[in-house]
Amino acid sequence: MSPLERVREMATRVAGAYGLDIFDVELKREGGQQVLRVIVDRPGPASKPEESVSIGDCARVAEELSTMLDVEDVIPSGYTFEVSSPGLDRPLRHADDYRRFAGRWAKIVTSRPVERQTAFSGRLRGVEGDANDEDVLFESEGKKLMKLPLRFIKRAHLDLEF
Numbered sequence: 748m749s750p751l752e753r754v755r756e757m758a759t760r761v762a763g764a765y766g767l768d769i770f771d772v773e774l775k776r777e778g779g780q781q782v783l784r785v786i787v788d789r790p791g792p793a794s795k796p797e798e799s800v801s802i803g804d805c806a807r808v809a810e811e812l813s814t815m816l817d818v819e820d821v822i823p824s825g826y827t828f829e830v831s832s833p834g835l836d837r838p839l840r841h842a843d844d845y846r847r848f849a850g851r852w853a854k855i856v857t858s859r860p861v862e863r864q865t866a867f868s869g870r871l872r873g874v875e876g877d878a879n880d881e882d883v884l885f886e887s888e889g890k891k892l893m894k895l896p897l898r899f900i901k902r903a904h905l906d907l908e909f
Contacts, residue, residue: 750774753821758785761812765804766790770833774822781826785812788833791847800832839903842874845883849873852908855885857899867895868906 748756755772762769762785770788774781787808789800809830816822839845839853848871855867872884872892882894 750821750823753819754783754785754816757815757819757821758787758808758812761815762787762808764811765807767800767804767808770837774826781822781824782829783816783822783826784829784831785809786831786833805830805832835907836904839905842878842881842883842897845871845874845897845903848905849884852906853885853903854906855883855895855903856901857895858901859899861895861899862893867893 751772751774754774755769758772759769766789767787768790770786771784772786773784775784776782785808787800787805789804809828812830813828816828839848839855851871852869853871857865857867859865861867867885867887869885869887872886874881874883874897875894876882881897883897883900885893885895887893
């Protein structure tokens with residue numbers, strides 16, 4: 748098991764004890780130093796601020812996980828450790844993300860044109876189709892309902908609505 752897989756396994760146990768999921772674990776070189784970043788999320792719909800990940804949630808996970816990482820020496824070289832949430836402009840990666848955040852404003856970029864465009868801004872309306880051929884239902888800024896094939900989505904994230 749790689750060090751990153753070990754960190755993910757440990758982080759999953761710690762976050763789970765606080766009713767949280769692991770959104771991502773990454774080890775990157777930034778500014779000449781290694782940064783170990785664990786991103787925690789609350790499972791299920793997060794439509795209300797009180798249902799999102801708090802600073803206190805991040806602090807509890809960080810404190811417990813940091814101790815475990817030090818004891819087990821999972822990452823042998825020096826690193827900076829961070830625990831955070833996916834944020835208000837969180838990336839959308841899977842069909843479940845598009846279902847979970849239906850009704851929210853998002854930006855999507857596709858690898859192939861859909862109706863002669865590759866960049867979209869508008870409201871998520873869910874997902875339809877089967878697991879092998881799912882389409883993201885999307886209402887453009889002009890109120891046009893579109894189907895964006897999930898397999899063509901290169902990147903997407905929630906966007907703040909003003």
